[in-house]
Ligand SMILES: Nc1nc2c(ncn2[C@@H]2O[C@H](COP(=O)(O)OP(=O)(O)O)[C@@H](O)[C@H]2O)c(=O)[nH]1
């Protein structure tokens with residue numbers, strides 16, 4: 001098991017090994033996470049989502065620099081897809097990280113989804129606890145960026161940045177609802193390319209018509225050129241304005257409470273699945289029920305009910 | 314969950330070709346490994362820091378610039394300094410046989426010469442990572 005002594009002494013290897021233990025759901029890791037949980041509460045978690053190639057990693061790099069320049073320590077989690085066929089993954093987000101100090105003020109960890117589909121890996125949320133408890137007060141999370149709308153991020157973050165490019169018009173149309181709801185700050189990146197004004201205007205219009213009227217925050221749209229360093233200060237400022245709004249208005253706390261509630265439910269679900277559902281399919285019972293169903297003697301609904309009655313706690 | 318082999322691939326020094334590294338990266342991924350690519354111009358310290366943060370089993374380094382006799386030892390030194398000598402170091406590039414022997418004596422686990430089939434690297438990594446005892 002990972003030694004928490006070393007972890008608390010600031011040993012980076014201990015942090016990295018704890019994140020691996022989280023990924024493998026090693027025995028006892030929940031106990032460790034329970035212990036460090038209170039120490040992670042103070043860190044701010046910011047998600048960056050958007051289609052592949054939009055410039056998420058490049059923006060993460062600039063945000064990380066801005067936060068360390070303001071005296072923070074920054075932990076970064078970058079998630080990339082695992083191939084469902086080979087189980088392998090190419091984790092390339094580090095390539096965009098430039099000139100970071102090598103004194104421990106920045107920590108970067110690439111994570112493969114390992115079968116999860118909501119834009120993060122199952123371990124990402126727990127990994128934020130490890131980073132937070134280790135002393136990273138800002139945590140940046142880059143999602144996979146292949147799904148339509150990657151909703152996992154709202155369960156792990158205090159603020160979400162949605163990154164689009166001038167060519168994203170169609171995707172804005174198709175994912176309007178989900179996108180508008182998850183974004184606290186929107187970015188149209190690659191504004192050196194044609195169509196960016198149009199894209200930003202469309203986006204503002206969409207945000208206006210989708211905004212929830214019970215809320216005081218209307219998500220701003222920032223046009224950036226991440227590779228040229230253009231308008232990145234404005235983005236940084238908008239993110240900070242949102243965080244301040246969220247804290248002042250009580251949204252921050254209520255969001256955290258919701259996340260905790262979901263977390264408890266998901267821990268319970270997993271536990272029940274492991275200890276209860278997984279037990280049902282023993283001794284080839286399922287196969288014999290399927291035989292009956294295929295043979296026309298039963299149906300999935302009756303079998304479901306019968307198994308439930310038989311196995312319920 | 315089944316153990317994944319995690320490998321960091323780096324390209325230190327100033328020569329700018331990373332085609333070869335990308336071919337290896339794709340082959341390792343297709344063999345079911347998690348491959349972290351760090352990009353060009355990494356210093357030994359950046360490479361070892363990244364390897365520790367990513368908790369990899371192995372570091373693979375491609376050197377075509379001829380600087381292998383300084384870069385490999387520098388990475389080994391850095392691993393020692395960070396108490397991380399259990400991380401496997403392997404490499405590839407245009408490296409004369411004498412240097413290769415010398416480097417392997419110093420602690421580089423394996424040097425692949427250009428044109429070596431990628432299956433060789435896959436087999437090597439599976440075995441080496443499998444027998445690796447995690448450092449406490
Ligand atoms: N033209 C242009 N290219 C950019 C800009 N920002 C990032 N890129 C490039 O877009 C590509 C993808 O960027 P990356 O940050 O890896 O995108 P991600 O897949 O969303 O993480 C890279 O080649 C970047 O250099 C920009 O403002 N303008």
Ligand SMILES: [Mg+2]
Nearest residue numbers: 056057093142
């Ligand atoms: Mg990326």
